Amino acid sequence: MSTHKQIFLCAINNILSGICQEDCKFCTQSVRYHAEIERYNYKKIEQIVKEAKIAKENGALGYCLVTAGKGLDDKKVDFVARAAQAIKKEVEGLNLIACNGTANKEQLTYLKEHGLDSYNHNLETSERYYADICTTHAWSERYETCENVKSVGLALCSGGIFGMGEERKDRDALLDAIASLSPESTPLNFYHPNPALPIKTRNIALDEAVSIIKKARKLLGEDRLLMVAGGRELLFTGKEHLMFEAGANAMVIGNYLTTKGHAPNQDKNMLATLGYEVATNCDTLKY
Numbered sequence: 001m002s003t004h005k006q007i008f009l010c011a012i013n014n015i016l017s018g019i020c021q022e023d024c025k026f027c028t029q030s031v032r033y034h035a036e037i038e039r040y041n042y043k044k045i046e047q048i049v050k051e052a053k054i055a056k057e058n059g060a061l062g063y064c065l066v067t068a069g070k071g072l073d074d075k076k077v078d079f080v081a082r083a084a085q086a087i088k089k090e091v092e093g094l095n096l097i098a099c100n101g102t103a104n105k106e107q108l109t110y111l112k113e114h115g116l117d118s119y120n121h122n123l124e125t126s127e128r129y130y131a132d133i134c135t136t137h138a139w140s141e142r143y144e145t146c147e148n149v150k151s152v153g154l155a156l157c158s159g160g161i162f163g164m165g166e167e168r169k170d171r172d173a174l175l176d177a178i179a180s181l182s183p184e185s186t187p188l189n190f191y192h193p194n195p196a197l198p199i200k201t202r203n204i205a206l207d208e209a210v211s212i213i214k215k216a217r218k219l220l221g222e223d224r225l226l227m228v229a230g231g232r233e234l235l236f237t238g239k240e241h242l243m244f245e246a247g248a249n250a251m252v253i254g255n256y257l258t259t260k261g262h263a264p265n266q267d268k269n270m271l272a273t274l275g276y277e278v279a280t281n282c283d284t285l286k287y
């Protein structure tokens with residue numbers, strides 16, 4: 001049995017959706033694949049604050065402000081900083097995370113100064129396989145952004161996606177690369193196929209997903225957040241105990257960037273039925 005009786009909940013807000021020029025083959029937000037998703041420019045800050053309050057009421061401790069696109073620019077960094085400040089002013093007790101792609105130290109420092117606690121940038125897959133799934137930017141740039149996050153003193157949230165056609169050696173290489181960054185938090189995503197995308201199927205079975213969670217927990221250490229994020233509903237519905245027993249101690253609640261999740265109450269009932277509590281602060285973590 002897992003020693004993690006408390007489960008940390010994290011919610012995501014897609015504050016700029018679906019208008020990215022990059023060609024990541026797993027991503028419906030790339031304009032190249034014409035996936036049927038909602039696409040919009042910056043959400044209003046009042047709306048973001050309202051949604052943050054709802055997430056908090058639903059038990060979220062982490063709140064992630066996500067923008068589509070390759071990385072931060074002056075306009076984006078200013079907008080995310082203003083959104084973070086507004087949330088910090090009106091909603092108590094949320095750990096704020098930004099997920100805005102490639103970022104330099106100056107931009108990350110600016111976000112930190114404006115209330116962000118953490119930055120999410122996933123390595124996505126192994127360095128070897130990355131060239132197969134994205135040709136518009138390099139894996140090394142992703143790793144560098146993660147190093148930048150650490151160097152300015154923000155908490156690093158970094159993970160990846162499994163089941164995009166990679167081989168077993170890529171999964172191991174990805175987990176090793178993530179562990180080499182020693183992130184405070186790691187989201188494990190399991191590929192969610194969409195007919196518009198070049199990657200048509202998900203090549204991962206439940207037992208493989210469980211073994212990835214176990215390996216990740218072993219590599220990352222007991223005091224880190226290990227989150228099952230995208231694809232949880234496809235693989236683990238009705239079998240959530242497997243992911244917690246394997247070492248996960250966090251999950252995303254509510255909707256994802258472009259796909260729907262379970263209703264938060266359904267997930268909270270599931271946790272209660274399994275005997276887990278929803279965490280109310282991050283004190284027990286190395287955060």
Ligand code: SF4
Binds near residue numbers: 022024027028029070
């Ligand atoms: S850079 Fe980000 S938003 Fe753009 S296609 Fe890749 S994963 Fe999607």
